[in-house]
């Protein structure tokens with residue numbers, strides 16, 4: 001029977017010089033908690049017959065335990081899923097200009113709502129108002145927390161206790177529980193659906209108008225496509241019909257990009273400017289989808305309508321903070337000089353990355369991955385892949401990419417799950433690797449792995465060598 005009294009006391013461990021740096025960095029409460037847990041685990045193991053660890057072994061365990069206890073929940077990861085604007089992984093990575101602006105705004109007081117010229121109170125929307133107007137052709141703009149908030153605020157301001165006419169084919173759900181009918185209800189507006197799922201005509205809208213109609217609305221059916229026998233009413237016709245009846249025509253664009261994506265070889269995505277030219281009175285879109293900026297909801301359009309929206313008390317509840325404003329301003333400035341956009345805007349750089357670059361990266365990383373997995377019954381090879389834009393861009397639009405595929409030899413599929421879990425479980429301060437399992441293979445799409453990150457990525461593959469065969 002092991003003599004448990006030989007284990008050092010909590011106080012003796014806490015007094016050990018090895019723990020002094022941890023105590024200084026993280027405080028007594030955290031370290032004491034880990035010491036207690038470590039001793040309890042050693043006691044339990046000893047009762048089960050394990051030998052008592054010596055003080056050095058205990059202190060090493062405490063050190064590791066403190067590192068785990070203090071690791072952030074919001075961990076940086078490697079997004080090798082092949083989906084560039086991955087909502088669950090934080091959507092658009094920000095360009096360096098935006099990161100620098102966030103750091104400055106975080107560290108120093110800044111003129112968020114302060115007019116430096118007059119010395120009086122300012123309006124935080126003024127930071128980006130002119131840029132947004134220049135880039136979209138709108139008269140005025142305002143910014144809230146995300147596009148769902150923008151749609152909500154718009155409806156609540158202009159359509160409370162009134163009717164909003166929308167095509168049935170556009171009553172969409174965006175991942176993460178944004179459903180147009182639900183938002184409409186919460187905003188206090190009554191939804192009037194017109195047309196059928198696949199076809200809606202101008203007369204469907206015209207016949208739905210009543211004295212209680214507040215607006216005509218178009219929702220960009222971002223994350224799915226209806227193909228075949230379809231008809232949607234052109235925006236200019238909807239705008240004309242709305243204006244004949246003195247009603248606003250509003251568009252929830254979803255992923256609003258401010259540049260012509262086909263310029264960069266990507267599929268066309270409608271821009272807020274196109275909506276405004278077609279006669280839209282208000283357009284809402286996200287800051288962190290194709291725009292490539294921070295999470296935000298942007299509302300642009302007619303000055304009188306934006307003014308009403310800004311007066312809604314809920315605007316105060318949905319507004320953005322200084323870090324978001326700092327990043328948004330920096331990103332919008334990049335759009336003013338669009339020549340090297342595809343290099344400077346990180347999200348666009350990832351979306352337009354040439355296939356040959358991913359293929360070369362795969363060739364560089366193949367030996368390290370093969371070596372790390374040599375003891376397991378799997379094969380590793382370079383494969384052609386298709387990446388997705390993500391975040392509600394059409395899933396049918398795919399981007400040729402390349403990466404590494406891990407396949408089980410024979411029928412032992414279980415090994416893939418273990419490799420996937422090990423890559424996902426990379427210990428802090430390493431970065432968990434998120435790939436995707438498809439058709440019996442674990443796929444690592446290298447589009448979003450920057451060349452400068454390859455060494456860090458390869459170094460942590462050694463985690464895999466600890467997996468049992």
Ligand SMILES: *Cc1c(COP(=O)(O)O)cnc(C)c1O
Pocket residue numbers: 146147148149151174178219220221222223252253254255285286287296297391392
């Ligand atoms: C993504 C999307 C939203 C929600 O935008 P968030 O910025 O995620 O709140 C709303 N409408 C459409 C059409 C979208 O594509």
